[in-house]
Amino acid sequence: QLINHVPSSLEGLMPNTVGNSTESTTVDGINLDEIKEFAKQFKIRRLSLGLTQTQVGQALSATEGPAYSQSAICRFEKLDITPKSAQKIKPVLERWMLEAEERYKNGMQNLTEFIGSEPSKKRKRRTSFTPQALELLNKFFERNTHPSGAEMTELADKLNYDREVIRVWFCNKRQALKNTIKKLKQEGP
Amino acid sequence: QLINHVPSSLEGLMPNTVGNSTESTTVDGINLDEIKEFAKQFKIRRLSLGLTQTQVGQALSATEGPAYSQSAICRFEKLDITPKSAQKIKPVLERWMLEAEERYKNGMQNLTEFIGSEPSKKRKRRTSFTPQALELLNKFFERNTHPSGAEMTELADKLNYDREVIRVWFCNKRQALKNTIKKLKQEGP
DNA sequence: AGCATAAATAATAA
């Protein structure tokens, strides 16, 4: 039912495999090849403008016409959607991208204006945790890897860090734990 | 000293601002504009192939010639490096990218082969010094930041580390001292 | 199709 069967993130950018039969290029009167090509180019054009999926999604919400979330952009680029959906989104993205590129030519100012409310959001400085903070966080993590919202707020207050910073710390910590486990499994039989 | 002053991740992809004077396009006989343009295009070419900075770094380690880490690729793309460094890395990346694109044309198989081969050149494991060793090294460093060859050999033997490891430790330590002094001077008058 | 968040990737402190 979905256009692309293989969920690899690279697939969309890779040359078409030889085995593609020409039978399936149209479904319900929709030209799939054309959509595939557009999706591939859309991603490259987006990256050329230095935009993230999130930014495109937010910009679409800010302008007139249908709004789409980051997830929707992601799914469109990967064509992890039905032909009918793709057909519906394509003209919206096409129109939007043309205007974005137009503004880009006239300088970054124009583009960032178009993109939206918080365009040049500067990356947050990397936090460095004190050994004392890390000790407490690690101790908590050993007992509970998924603290509740209230618990995170409490930790943030007690340690005097931003709550968001604490949240991200737990995200990353869980990932690190996962990786460790994966490695151990690879070594074992 | 670094090529790009603004650390925003988008900066490298944005059109040059109007205010750029033409005076600063060359430094030490190095054409900065050319490097800036190359870095910008390199990122787009990398993304068009669907490659990550990590993959490029690993692939470079696997092939002949100089090896660079993901961080090095990141810094090159952002031009968060000196003109001299950029000048040195540029031809390596250029040559590598041309081959990657060539293989891409011949199908994904060829590209993944090029990317994925196991690194032949294994990097030396990072040494971890015992607290006791560090104490002795630091004590020595306080008196003399440039030990003679004989002194280094003696230290290496006494602490049971590779002589090269000791030599590098002093290099890094001097570097760290330099940075500390620079920072203190900036803070003061 | 959006929300929440896991996974992947980029950026940066050490």
Place this chain on the structure above:
DNA sequence: TTATTATTTATGCT
């Protein structure tokens, strides 16, 4: 450079 934090992308659930 490596280790770790921050951001972006992808996906399970509804």
